[in-house]
Amino acid sequence: MFGSEPDPFDEMDRMMRYFIGEVDSLFDTNSKCLKPLHRERVTDEELIVTLDLPCVASRDDIKLTSTEESIFVEARMKKPVMLRVGGSSQKRIEFERFSKRIKLSRHVDPNRASAKFRKGILTIRLPVKEEGRAVDIG
Amino acid sequence: MEGRSQAKIIENRGIKLTKPYVVVGVPDVGLVGLIASSFMIEHANMQEVGYVESESLPQVVMVHGSVPLPPVRLYASGDGKLVILLSEIPLPPRSSYEVASELESWALDKSAEAVIGLSGLPSSERLESDSDSKPKVFGISNNDLMIKEVGKYGVQPFEEGMITGTYATLINKGRLLGVNNLLLLAESYxxxxxxxxxxxxxxxxxxxLGIKLDLKPLIEExxxxxxxxxxxxxxxxxxxxxxGSPPSAYA
Structure with a gap:
């Protein structure tokens, strides 16, 4: 809060997470699978999800499914890629595909969803489902 | 904070600079500055000539090929006309302020021609559009002549918006010290x-700068x-x- 000194343990914890933690979640080393970076943008009518899928050759290499609450993307890379994984001590692991389930921030209509794949970026447009009922104000 | 900042640029060995342009690449929007600076260091054969020392920097050593390196380093070209400050870590706010302040003071001491920041301007349109056009570059400077000059190379003036973080301090301190500053912002994911x-x-x-680097490897890779x-x-x-900081620049 205002005027208080920063807690050194908070600082240390933040530092550890900053350099070692969480970032590992971009990799699933057991299944040699990368979790793609993604972004979600909400407009009045739709939810636009973009996923960074570099080294994926074409839309034929991507499997995409959607429910009202989530999407699931799986994509195969052109060739296996060796990446350094880990925080302080890194090791090299080969990856050959992307996979990610994304919980959406709004309910959508999957039947009217559309997607395109350009320049290694998958853009999915999902119309937001209208929810709730009008309430009479007496 | 009064006077010179707590951060200090340590020159590894006696470096000879001749009115250098000082380019700055720190991680932010689209990692534009970091990617551009790393590419220039590698492809223009620049040598490590110093680093930034500061209590406020995270206590980190980068290890590359068994060599321990400080995370914020300076590189120079053989003719001493180009210097690049590269940060391999995202800078927390206090470090960012101190590093930028120190760099401006150092640039003044070295009679630098200008300090040039490289960054990205976040663009949803670029991300979601089908267009294959090259990302536009926008420029901000405390010197009108610089904006006119880069206008010849297709840079459009950044007219309205806000800059935050390292590049904001560079511009503010540059103005205070009378060091020419230019910030180049490319439309970016x-x-x-x-x-x-x-x-x-x-x-x-x-x-x-007349450096004539071949951009093909950057595009191909x-x-x-x-x-x-x-x-x-x-x-x-x-x-x-x-x-809780917003992106480093938005229009």
Whole structure:
């Protein structure tokens, strides 16, 4: 809060997470699978999800499914890629595909969803489902 | 904070600089500055000539090929006309202020021609559109002549918006000390690494500084760079979200 000194343990914890933690979640080393970076943008009518899928050759290499609450993307890379994984001590692991389930921030209509794949970026447009009922104000 | 900042630039050995341009690449939007600077250091055969020492920097040593290196380093070209400050870690706010302040004072001491920041302007349109056009570059400077000059290379003036973080301090301190400052912002993917945006700013520097770097490797390796920089992108976003800061620039 205002005027208080920063807690050194908070600082240390933040530092550890900053350099070692969480970032590992971009990799699933057991299944040699990368979790793609993604972004979600909400407009009045739709939810636009973009996923960074570099080294994926074409839309034929991507499997995409959607429910009202989530999407699931799986994509195969052109060739296996060796990446350094880990925080302080890194090791090299080969990856050959992307996979990610994304919980959406709004309910959508999957039947009217559309997607395109350009320049290694998958853009999915999902119309937001209208929810709730009008309430009479007496 | 009064006077000179707590950070200090340590020169590794007696370096000879002749009115250098000082280019700055720190991780932020699209990692444009970091990707562009790393590419220039490698392809213009620049040598490490110093680093930044500061109590406020995270206590980190980068290890490359068994060699321990400080995370914020300075590189120079053989003719001493170009210097690059590269940060391999996202800078927390206090470090960012101190590093930028010290760099401006150092640039003044070295009679630098100008300090040039490289960054990205987050663009949802670039991310979601089908267009294959090259990312546009926008410029901000405390010297009208510089804006006119880069205008010749296709840089449009950044007319309205806000700059935050390292590049904001560079501009503010540059004004205070009378050091020429230029910030080049390429339209960039907001939250994904964007080597094409980096290629756009290097293209401007090619013309402006006459360095004539071949951009082909940057374009050709763009997909691999995007893969390798995912970690850094995530760490950069985590740093920004922890301090609740907006992107470094928005219009």
């Amino acid at each position: 907001p939250e994904f690494p964007d080597p094409s945006a980096a290629a756009s700013v290097v293209g401007v520097l090619n013309s402006m 763009s997909e691999e760079i995007r893969l390798k920089m995912r970690d850094m992108m995530r760490r950069t976003q985590m740093t920004a979200s922890q301090v």
